[in-house]
Amino acid sequence: MDENIIERVRELRKRIERYNYFYYAKNNSIISDYEYDKLVQELEEYEERYPELKDASSPSQIVGSSLKDSKFTKVAHKKPMLSLSNTYNIKDVEDFNSRVKKILKSDENVDYVLELKLDGLSISLHYESGALVQGLTRGDGVVGEDVTENIMQIESIPKFLREEVDLEVRGEIVLPLSEFIKLNQQREENGEEPFANPRNAASGTLRQLDPEIVKSRNLDCYFYYLADSEKHGIHRHNESLKYIENLGFKTTGIYDVCGSIEELEARIGYWESHRGNLDYETDGMVIKVDEIGLYESLGYTTKSPRWAIAYKFPAKQVSTTLLDVSYQVGRMGTVTPVAELEPVEVSGSVVRRASLHNFDEIKRKDIRIGDRVFIEKAAEIIPQVVKVVKEARTGEEREIVEPENCPVCGSTLERKSGEVALKCLNERCPAKLQRRIEYFVSRDAMNIDGLGSKIVERFIEIGRLRDVADVYDLHLYREELENLDKMGKKSVDNLVKSIEESKKREYSKTLYALGIPFVGKYLANVLANESKNIDLLMEMGEEELLEIEGVGQKVAQSVCQFFKDEENLVTIERLKNYGVNFSAKEVAKGEDSLKFQGKTFLATGKLNHYTRSGIKELIEKLGGENLSGVNKKLDYLIVGEKAGSKLKKAQELGSVTILTEEEFMDMIS
Numbered sequence: 194m195d196e197n198i199i200e201r202v203r204e205l206r207k208r209i210e211r212y213n214y215f216y217y218a219k220n221n222s223i224i225s226d227y228e229y230d231k232l233v234q235e236l237e238e239y240e241e242r243y244p245e246l247k248d249a250s251s252p253s254q255i256v257g258s259s260l261k262d263s264k265f266t267k268v269a270h271k272k273p274m275l276s277l278s279n280t281y282n283i284k285d286v287e288d289f290n291s292r293v294k295k296i297l298k299s300d301e302n303v304d305y306v307l308e309l310k311l312d313g314l315s316i317s318l319h320y321e322s323g324a325l326v327q328g329l330t331r332g333d334g335v336v337g338e339d340v341t342e343n344i345m346q347i348e349s350i351p352k353f354l355r356e357e358v359d360l361e362v363r364g365e366i367v368l369p370l371s372e373f374i375k376l377n378q379q380r381e382e383n384g385e386e387p388f389a390n391p392r393n394a395a396s397g398t399l400r401q402l403d404p405e406i407v408k409s410r411n412l413d414c415y416f417y418y419l420a421d422s423e424k425h426g427i428h429r430h431n432e433s434l435k436y437i438e439n440l441g442f443k444t445t446g447i448y449d450v451c452g453s454i455e456e457l458e459a460r461i462g463y464w465e466s467h468r469g470n471l472d473y474e475t476d477g478m479v480i481k482v483d484e485i486g487l488y489e490s491l492g493y494t495t496k497s498p499r500w501a502i503a504y505k506f507p508a509k510q511v512s513t514t515l516l517d518v519s520y521q522v523g524r525m526g527t528v529t530p531v532a533e534l535e536p537v538e539v540s541g542s543v544v545r546r547a548s549l550h551n552f553d554e555i556k557r558k559d560i561r562i563g564d565r566v567f568i569e570k571a572a573e574i575i576p577q578v579v580k581v582v583k584e585a586r587t588g589e590e591r592e593i594v595e596p597e598n599c600p601v602c603g604s605t606l607e608r609k610s611g612e613v614a615l616k617c618l619n620e621r622c623p624a625k626l627q628r629r630i631e632y633f634v635s636r637d638a639m640n641i642d643g644l645g646s647k648i649v650e651r652f653i654e655i656g657r658l659r660d661v662a663d664v665y666d667l668h669l670y671r672e673e674l675e676n677l678d679k680m681g682k683k684s685v686d687n688l689v690k691s692i693e694e695s696k697k698r699e700y701s702k703t704l705y706a707l708g709i710p711f712v713g714k715y716l717a718n719v720l721a722n723e724s725k726n727i728d729l730l731m732e733m734g735e736e737e738l739l740e741i742e743g744v745g746q747k748v749a750q751s752v753c754q755f756f757k758d759e760e761n762l763v764t765i766e767r768l769k770n771y772g773v774n775f776s777a778k779e780v781a782k783g784e785d786s787l788k789f790q791g792k793t794f795l796a797t798g799k800l801n802h803y804t805r806s807g808i809k810e811l812i813e814k815l816g817g818e819n820l821s822g823v824n825k826k827l828d829y830l831i832v833g834e835k836a837g838s839k840l841k842k843a844q845e846l847g848s849v850t851i852l853t854e855e856e857f858m859d860m861i862s
């Protein structure tokens with residue numbers, strides 16, 4: 194046999210094993226899925242042509258990782274957890290359909306269930322008499338890791354089912370995109386390495402030895418498979434999904450029975466263009482034969498069933514040129530390098546900038562200015578530079594030099610030993626002030642509408658914003674505001690209204706808005722509940738803070754430090770003088786506080802008494818849910834002036850109760 198072929202197969206095996214190791218043991222993909230699949234496909238083709246090159250140790254025969262490095266107890270799966278073979282176009286789906294029909298020796302159309310393929314990590318859960326008893330990761334497909342304790346921390350996983358049944362279900366653990374973004378922001382602020390994508394974050398989280406960390410990260414889980422369905426009297430896959438939904442399991446709810454290739458193609462097309470609207474990442478769709486009785490005749494390969502196949506969406510990676518590197522200064526002074534790119538389209542939008550995270554990352558990937566780079570939209574939202582095309586180098590590329598001074602205020606940057614983050618320590622750095630104000634007005638904090646970065650930047654420049662408390666003086670500068678880009682009288686009115694409204698925010702939100710290091714939304718809530726008002730909180734010493742559940746050394750120190758700082762005390766005093774709320778209200782837990790429970794609302798048109806976010810917050814407080822469009826699920830449409838198509842649609846539907854703003858106010862009073 195040709196030496197070159199033997200050498201290529203050896204190389205393919207080595208490379209795939211290395212990628213597997215990073216993917217499964219280190220939660221880090223160092224190659225795109227598409228490229229990985231191509232390498233596996235190439236190896237499989239050689240092995241098919243030259244069977245003498247194939248043996249049981251080939252990565253083509255192994256699903257998942259070797260479990261060498263795992264810290265968890267290993268448990269054998271009752272049935273192997275297999276993978277799926279991948280396809281990338283409709284022609285492959287047609288081939289799959291023909292293969293199925295050939296094996297079944299049938300000319301008739303086969304019913305398929307088309308589901309979303311979530312990009313997380315698979316999990317197998319065992320229930321006895323309706324109680325969750327064990328959770329296993331896939332591991333190498335035959336033996337998994339026992340992560341039961343961590344699974345218990347995931348809120349959406351039922352610990353008890355609605356019936357006392359014994360069963361095994363399989364599903365995908367994911368980190369919702371909104372949580373992923375928050376987690377990475379936090380990590381970057383703390384000088385920790387951000388996760389490359391939600392899948393790595395989910396996988397890294399589930400393998401934490403501390404269940405408290407798992408709890409704090411808000412993982413989610415969607416189920417797609419019931420083992421031994423027929424034992425439960427179920428003969429169709431789509432029925433098994435409905436059955437597990439009724440027992441209390443979450444599915445994506447996105448599964449359709451399709452009776453033809455045309456139908457499959459149409460649904461795949463739909464989800465390919467709509468997947469960006471989901472709060473979790475999907476990398477494709479799964480097509481499964483619906484009739485479970487056919488599974489045995491269709492059979493299995495060593496790695497995957499012959500009754501299902503994955504259709505992968507096209508890769509989201511594209512290449513472009515790195516034109517330059519700029520720097521962003523965070524709220525706590527962390528300086529993050531940002532890639533300035535030649536504009537390029539990725540999954541439907543034009544990307545001009547991408548995060549480079551930190552200098553360790555730049556060095557590891559050996560990124561230089563002028564390089565041809567591949568970028569990818571992690572989580573469909575934040576673009577990242579994933580790798581450099583070294584073959585395209587001309588020699589003209591320039592090294593990216595770590596800055597010594599803050600790009601905004603010029604003060605010397607510091608890097609603590611053992612940390613990756615570069616920091617600007619100047620408390621008066623305008624960039625830090627800008628981030629602090631942006632954080633202060635953000636949705637989870639004071640929720641002030643209409644104070645965008647441009648306005649903040651300009652008002653810092655002209656000396657009108659020197660501190661977060663200055664936000665409450667902005668109404669004095671109406672004229673200057675109105676003269677700003679695009680700020681007409683109406684937007685200024687709304688902004689002023691929103692600033693005024695924000696004084697009534699709950700204590701926990703005001704506390705969060707102060708931006709005490711390490712005090713995120715969750716801890717702000719805990720501290721607000723424990724202290725009743727800010728004066729009492731300020732009096733607490735480290736010891737006392739440490740007694741609060743959820744508060745550790747780092748947080749206790751940070752809180753005390755924050756309240757010792759003279760400038761922070763002045764800010765708090767000023768905010769109090771403006772009338773900003775710093776105490777917890779005793780909420781009556783009567784019927785009234787949940788007046789809108791189970792009801793859905795939407796506001797449309799111009800409102801006179803509320804801002805858009807203000808009315809939404811009020812509805813949520815009263816237990817109601819906000820919808821974004823008019824549909825059959827909508828109970829109430831609140832109409833302001835000049836309500837348009839939404840009102841028309843609600844009238845057409847007939848099932849929606851239409852309220853004027855005044856009627857809505859009567860309802861809550």
Ligand code: IVH
Binds near residue numbers: 275277309310417501
């Ligand atoms: S079915 C034998 N359905 O994709 C059946 N898998 O690439 C195997 N996945 O290991 C699984 N969404 O982790 C199935 N709707 C879905 C899925 C799904 C995501 C994952 C799962 C599997 C991997 C295969």
